[in-house]
Amino acid sequence: MKVLQALFFPPEQPGGVSSMVPYIQERFDKLNWDMELFYIPKRVRMKGSEPVQFKTFDWTVYRGNAIVDKYIQTYKDYLWWTQMRIQKRYDLIHAHHPIAGMAMKRLFPETPVIITLHSSYETELILNGKISENGPEQAFLTSLYRELEANLDLILTASNSFKNYLSKYVEEPDKIEVIPNGFDxxxxxxxxxxxxxxxxxxxxxxxxxxxxxxxxxxxxxxxxxxxxxxxxxxxxxxxxxxxxxxxxxxxxxxxxxxxxxxxxxxxxxxxxxxxxxxxxxxxxxxxxxxxxxxxxxxxxxxxxxxxxxxxxxxxxxxxxxxxxxxxxxxxxxxxxxxxxxxxxxxxxxxxxxxxxxxxxxxxxxxxxxxxxx
CATH class of the missing domain: 3.40.50.2000 (Glycogen Phosphorylase B;)
Structure with missing residues (x-):
């Protein structure tokens, strides 16, 4: 079984999932699984130009907002980089970021794509004083959860607490599965x-x-x-x-x-x-x-x-x-x-x-x- 672990940040990114997934790959390699890592380098900026359209909401009503525009451009860049770099096909893709999950499913619609949602970007932005609570940025970012539910094959989270948080934004929260993070x-x-x-x-x-x-x-x-x-x-x-x-x-x-x-x-x-x-x-x-x-x-x-x-x-x-x-x-x-x-x-x-x-x-x-x- 060929599995692709689709990260957003490179593995050397400090902390969190980016530093954890390589250990998962290493352990699966020892079990003779065929598993690879994929991510977008930090240097890839403003390369993608494909039009973006979502199934479950119209993102263009948020166009002109700096954070939303940057998020959409990053999604386009991830699409561009993925098309450039991935020529083979996989039996399963496990994404670890909404942008990675959406891009992989768009480019490989016949391949099962699952995603682990590790954190709430909108909550981080609010607590760090970057956006206002209940503002357009939060509305855009939380709408992505329903988009992921509608397109991907499975949503995983690392805690029951975060599953409860996501339940407000998806139609079938009971289908979200919890696998806590693991450490060597x-x-x-x-x-x-x-x-x-x-x-x-x-x-x-x-x-x-x-x-x-x-x-x-x-x-x-x-x-x-x-x-x-x-x-x-x-x-x-x-x-x-x-x-x-x-x-x-x-x-x-x-x-x-x-x-x-x-x-x-x-x-x-x-x-x-x-x-x-x-x-x-x-x-x-x-x-x-x-x-x-x-x-x-x-x-x-x-x-x-x-x-x-x-x-x-x-x-x-x-x-x-x-x-x-x-x-x-x-x-x-x-x-x-x-x-x-x-x-x-x-x-x-x-x-x-x-x-x-x-x-x-x-x-x-x-x-x-x-x-x-």
């Missing part, structure tokens, strides 16, 4: 250690949706309580300078270390004590599973896929969104109780190994793929 446990090597000063770590793209402003406020409160700590932030993004200035304004500049983008943060994470990320939204939150496999105590927010990974008080702690005081309280609880940290970290590792293993993903995808063979 061999990549994660927990290290037994005891830091004299608690070491906090957060790994994410530096955008407002990740709630790092709340984390800095919480850390400022910890310092006010005269608690020693070091906060390590791995990742880069458009608000890095703003966050650095905020740390200085909150008098925690010397307690905060910014590393920028790191290709394999899982090699670095096991040396720390507490993973914390107060996201305002997460469709799944892969970094929490990665932190769990590194055997770190975790603090997250009560949103999206995070609550499907953290059982509050059993394998981590959950706090409300945008609540710096509650976040500081949770961090202080873990910082002051090494026995609790270890107990939660061990439980987190056990759950991640059971629920988010790459072997489990391979088994579930094999069943899905063979459905179309």
């Amino acid at each position: 446990e061999n990549r994660f090597r927990p290290i037994v250690h005891e830091n004299q000063v608690p070491q906090l770590i957060s790994v994410c793209r530096l955008v407002p949706a990740k709630g790092l402003d709340i984390l800095l406020q919480a850390c400022s409160e910890l310092k006010r309580r005269e608690l020693a700590f070091v906060l390590h932030i791995i990742g880069d993004g458009p608000i890095r300078k703003e966050l650095e200035q905020m740390a200085a304004d909150l008098n925690i500049y010397h307690e905060t270390i910014y590393y920028g983008y790191m290709l394999h943060p899982e090699e670095f994470m096991p040396f720390f004590d507490i993973f914390v990320l107060p996201s305002r939204a997460e469709s799944f939150g892969s970094v929490f599973a990665e932190a769990a496999l590194c055997r770190l105590a975790m603090v997250g927010t009560q949103v999206g896929g995070i609550v499907e990974q953290i059982d509050n008080g059993r394998n981590g702690l959950l706090v409300p969104v945008d609540d710096a005081q509650a976040l500081a309280d949770a961090l202080e609880t873990l910082m002051s109780d090494s026995e609790l940290r270890n107990r939660l970290a061990l439980a987190a590792r056990e759950k991640a190994e059971n629920d988010f293993s790459l072997n489990r993903v391979i088994e579930q995808l094999t069943v899905v793929y063979r459905r179309y063979s």
